[in-house]
Amino acid sequence: MALNLWDSKVLQLIAAGLLLFYVWMDVALYYQVQAMPVSNGKGSAASSSSSPFAHVTMKALLLDHTTHYVHNPLAVWFNEATNFAEVFTWITANMVSFSHVVVAVVGMKLLWSDSLSTRQLGVLLFEVRSFLDAFDGTLARARAHSSLEEPGIGSSGHLIDGACDALGCTAMFFGCLGILRRKPPPHYSALPGPGGKEARETLAQSNRRALVLVGCAALQMTLSSLFWNRTLSEYHDLLEIPGSTYSTRVIQNTVFKSSALWITVWFWRLTNPHAMMEMILISIFLDKLWHFLSWIQYIGFVILLVQVSITETHLHYVQDLIPAVNSSMMTPLSGR
Numbered sequence: 001m002a003l004n005l006w007d008s009k010v011l012q013l014i015a016a017g018l019l020l021f022y023v024w025m026d027v028a029l030y031y032q033v034q035a036m037p038v039s040n041g042k043g044s045a046a047s048s049s050s051s052p053f054a055h056v057t058m059k060a061l062l063l064d065h066t067t068h069y070v071h072n073p074l075a076v077w078f079n080e081a082t083n084f085a086e087v088f089t090w091i092t093a094n095m096v097s098f099s100h101v102v103v104a105v106v107g108m109k110l111l112w113s114d115s116l117s118t119r120q121l122g123v124l125l126f127e128v129r130s131f132l133d134a135f136d137g138t139l140a141r142a143r144a145h146s147s148l149e150e151p152g153i154g155s156s157g158h159l160i161d162g163a164c165d166a167l168g169c170t171a172m173f174f175g176c177l178g179i180l181r182r183k184p185p186p187h188y189s190a191l192p193g194p195g196g197k198e199a200r201e202t203l204a205q206s207n208r209r210a211l212v213l214v215g216c217a218a219l220q221m222t223l224s225s226l227f228w229n230r231t232l233s234e235y236h237d238l239l240e241i242p243g244s245t246y247s248t249r250v251i252q253n254t255v256f257k258s259s260a261l262w263i264t265v266w267f268w269r270l271t272n273p274h275a276m277m278e279m280i281l282i283s284i285f286l287d288k289l290w291h292f293l294s295w296i297q298y299i300g301f302v303i304l305l306v307q308v309s310i311t312e313t314h315l316h317y318v319q320d321l322i323p324a325v326n327s328s329m330m331t332p333l334s335g336r
Contacts, residue, residue: 002116005286022065025052030262032056038253039242058235061265062228064275071134078135085142093140097164100132104168111175114182116287122175123285129168130274136161165273172277173218176289180210185290213293217280220300225273227308231315235261238318248322255318264314271307 005011032053052060052069060068079085103125110122184206239256243249255261269275283292 002287003120003285022069025069026065026266029053029056029061033061033262034257036253036256038246039249058240058265059232062232062235062268062272064269064272064278066278067130067134067274068269071131072138074131075135075138079138079142085139091139093136093143094160096132096136096139097161100129100136101164101167101171103129103132104171108171108175108178111172111284112178112182119179119287120285123281126168126172126277126281130277133161133165133168169218169221169273169277172280173214176217176280176284176293177210177214179284179289180213180293181207183287183290184210213290213297216297216300217276217293220296220304221273221276223304224271224276227304227311228268228272231268231311234315235265235318238315238322243322251322255321260314260317264311267307268311271303 003011005015029052033056036056052073063072084091107122107125107129110125111119113119113122239252243252280289280292283289
């Protein structure tokens with residue numbers, strides 16, 4: 001039996017509770033950022049805590065709410081509870097990455113069903129895929145004794161994880177295409193006859209429209225992923241690699257706590273590729289996929305353009321600010 005948010009008080013309470021939880025955790029995260037001390041220039045020690053506030057890093061700030069507050073803590077807790085990294089030494093992080101591709105393919109097959117309850121089960125499988133996506137990073141960090149502070153961009157594990165993420169997203173979009181082809185909106189599904197020319201033309205028009213909608217969403221997610229990774233890399237280099245002088249580290253700390261940075265990263269939490277995937281999965285769960293993809297077809301590009309423009313403006317400001325501090329001290333920033 002399919003779950004209906006509009007008719008189920010329980011689902012409504014769960015949705016409202018989850019939303020309040022995210023807001024509360026964001027407020028707590030903001031105050032945690034404000035309490036951060038100036039770096040001593042030695043970097044921070046790795047921590048295995050499952051608390052979302054254990055790693056207040058750029059990567060954590062740029063993550064979407066579900067990954068940061070649900071999947072990542074669950075992955076760390078699961079590893080600690082089962083001692084997975086030490087007990088199952090033969091299972092590598094890359095194997096976990098490959099496993100969530102398999103889960104995504106099974107989820108895609110379920111999304112092709114005519115039954116809403118089966119499609120909702122497919123959505124839950126994609127959430128399992130997201131958990132495994134978080135767990136492969138947790139497993140790799142546990143064995144390397146590192147933390148989220150090191151984004152690992154360019155490493156073999158990062159590339160394999162990125163490729164598996166891309167395959168998982170591709171599976172989701174093929175699932176979306178199957179849903180739209182099987183469940184067109186009323187003005188496409190009200191065909192005049194089962195085999196007439198007009199019916200075939202209307203069906204072809206519906207399929208083309210579905211392909212355009214999925215293509216636009218896929219392009220938006222691809223662009224979001226590219227700019228999100230660039231944003232993470234740039235902010236990490238500017239703010240998390242300790243400056244060579246105390247004055248530089250003070251300005252890094254000040255920027256890290258600034259409202260401008262918080263606003264920039266908070267909107268990335270809503271527009272990054274993981275957040276986009278969650279929104280699409282929610283629309284599938286609510287049986288509103290066609291409406292959601294139609295709504296974001298154009299406005300999604302506008303939102304992304306505004307977000308990238310604001311980010312690039314702030315990045316240029318920080319890039320100019322930190323060398324200015326170094327210049328005043330007559331000491332160049334180490335490594336730049």
